[in-house]
Amino acid sequence: MSYQKTFERLSGTVCEILKKSPRCHDWEHTLRVLNNAKMIAKKEKKCDMRVVEIGALFHDIARADELAIKGKICHAKKGAKLTEEMLKEDGLNEALIEKVVKCVRRHRFRGSEFPVSIEEKIIYDADKLDSLGAIGLGRAFLFAGRIGAKVHNTPEDAVNSKSYSENDTAYREFLVKLKYLPSKMMTASGKKIAQKRLQYMEEFFIKLDDEVLGK
Numbered sequence: 001m002s003y004q005k006t007f008e009r010l011s012g013t014v015c016e017i018l019k020k021s022p023r024c025h026d027w028e029h030t031l032r033v034l035n036n037a038k039m040i041a042k043k044e045k046k047c048d049m050r051v052v053e054i055g056a057l058f059h060d061i062a063r064a065d066e067l068a069i070k071g072k073i074c075h076a077k078k079g080a081k082l083t084e085e086m087l088k089e090d091g092l093n094e095a096l097i098e099k100v101v102k103c104v105r106r107h108r109f110r111g112s113e114f115p116v117s118i119e120e121k122i123i124y125d126a127d128k129l130d131s132l133g134a135i136g137l138g139r140a141f142l143f144a145g146r147i148g149a150k151v152h153n154t155p156e157d158a159v160n161s162k163s164y165s166e167n168d169t170a171y172r173e174f175l176v177k178l179k180y181l182p183s184k185m186m187t188a189s190g191k192k193i194a195q196k197r198l199q200y201m202e203e204f205f206i207k208l209d210d211e212v213l214g215k
C-alpha cells in the first residue's frame with residue numbers, strides 16, 4: 001500500500017480518537033501541528049517527512065486519557081505506547097515506528113525527555129507554535145473561558161494567582177508560560193517564527209489594556 005494511502009487511513013483513525021479530546025487539543029490542533037511541522041521541515045536540514053507527518057499525527061493521541069484521570073499519567077508517555085501498538089498493528093516498518101514513537105514521547109514542554117533527532121525537534125517546535133501568535137491567543141482565551149476566568153486582568157493579579165482561579169486568564173498564561181517559549185525552541189526556523197508570533201501577542205495585550213482603560 002502507498003504511503004499516502006497509509007497516512008490517510010491513520011489520519012481517519014486518529015481523528016476518531018481525538019473526538020474525545022478537549023477543544024484546545026482536538027483534531028484541529030493536530031492538523032495545525034502537522035501544518036507547522038511541514039512548514040519548519042521545509043526550512044530545516046534533511047529529515048524524514050514520513051516520521052515528521054506520522055509523529056505530528058500521533059503526538060497528542062493520549063491527551064484525553066491524561067485529562068480523564070486529572071493528569072496522573074503523562075500523555076506523551078502513554079501516547080508513545082499507544083502509537084507503538086497501533087502502528088505495529090498496522091504493519092508499519094519497525095525502524096519507522098521506533099522513530100515516530102520517540103517523536104511522541106519527546107514532544108512535551110513539561111516532559112522529562114527532550115527531543116534529540118531533527119524530526120523530534122520539528123514536532124516539538126510545531127506543537128509549541130500552536131500556543132503562540134493569533135492562534136495562541138485564540139486557544140488561551142478558549143481555555144480561560146472554559147474554566148470561568150476573566151477576559152482581562154492586571155499583570156500583578158495575573159502572576160499572583162493560582163491555576164484555575166478567576167485570574168487564570170489568557171494574559172496569565174502568556175506571562176507565566178508562553179512568553180518563554182521562543183527561548184525553548186529547538187530549530188532555528190521554529191525559533192524565528194516563535195519570536196514573530198510572540199511579538200504579535202505582546203502588541204495584542206498592550207492594545208487590550210489600552211482599550212480596557214479607555215486610552
Ligand SMILES: [Fe+2]
Nearest residue numbers: 059060107108
Ligand atoms: Fe501534547
Ligand SMILES: [Fe+2]
Nearest residue numbers: 033059060127
Ligand atoms: Fe499538541
